[in-house]
Amino acid sequence: MALMDTEYVGDDLVKTLFTHDEIQAKVEEMARRIEKDYEGEDLLIVGVLRGAVMIMADLARALNRHVEMDWMAVSSYGSGTKSSGVVRILKDLDTDVTGKHVLVVDEIIDSGLTLTWLTSNLTSRGPASIEIATLLRKPEAVSMPVEVKYVGWDIPDEFVVGYGLDFNEKYRNLRDISALAPHIYS
Numbered sequence: 001m002a003l004m005d006t007e008y009v010g011d012d013l014v015k016t017l018f019t020h021d022e023i024q025a026k027v028e029e030m031a032r033r034i035e036k037d038y039e040g041e042d043l044l045i046v047g048v049l050r051g052a053v054m055i056m057a058d059l060a061r062a063l064n065r066h067v068e069m070d071w072m073a074v075s076s077y078g079s080g081t082k083s084s085g086v087v088r089i090l091k092d093l094d095t096d097v098t099g100k101h102v103l104v105v106d107e108i109i110d111s112g113l114t115l116t117w118l119t120s121n122l123t124s125r126g127p128a129s130i131e132i133a134t135l136l137r138k139p140e141a142v143s144m145p146v147e148v149k150y151v152g153w154d155i156p157d158e159f160v161v162g163y164g165l166d167f168n169e170k171y172r173n174l175r176d177i178s179a180l181a182p183h184i185y186s
């Protein structure tokens with residue numbers, strides 16, 4: 001498949017996994033399920049900075065209903081491609097989640113560490129419910145202790161970039177999601 005919007009990245013990418021159009025269609029599909037599941041309820045969607053900015057922006061606009069939006073920033077990766085295993089809150093919510101239906105939105109779950117930690121942290125604040133939506137999920141996270149209610153795609157264990165996903169702060173602004181060439185990170 002031709003790489004659509006990625007000429008300036010040269011041979012940094014090996015293949016396109018999902019195009020912009022495929023991502024938009026998947027986000028719409030997720031939005032329809034979320035609308036149905038939260039019908040008649042208030043909903044707060046929480047984006048995990050910084051990678052989730054694209055999916056939050058697209059998902060929020062795909063939802064044909066009122067939705068409150070807030071953000072958290074946590075650190076678990078540093079600058080490499082493996083989780084450090086230590087999660088720290090860099091920016092907390094501005095919203096009190098007590099009694100609210102909370103949907104945490106991320107673009108990828110890899111080890112599952114970040115969202116397992118985050119849901120446990122948010123659960124301790126007494127929300128009415130807490131669920132997770134992720135566009136991508138890697139194999140290791142399939143068996144994570146917290147159930148992930150909304151998954152766009154399960155993908156193989158390779159390092160992907162684009163649509164919010166970076167490597168050393170590059171490639172986040174690509175519209176497609178692609179696998180990063182091993183020579184970039186090895």
Ligand SMILES: O=P(O)(O)OC[C@H]1O[C@H](OP(=O)(O)OP(=O)(O)O)[C@H](O)[C@@H]1O
Binds near residue numbers: 083
């Ligand atoms: O399931 P895990 O192995 O914990 O990995 C998933 C986390 O990693 C990514 O964030 P990252 O730490 O790269 O920060 P960023 O969103 O600012 O790029 C992604 O957005 C998830 O939050």
Ligand SMILES: Nc1nc2[nH]cnc2c(=O)[nH]1
Binds near residue numbers: 109111167
């Ligand atoms: N960019 C990027 N960040 C990640 N964080 C956890 N897994 C990944 C991945 O495959 N790509």
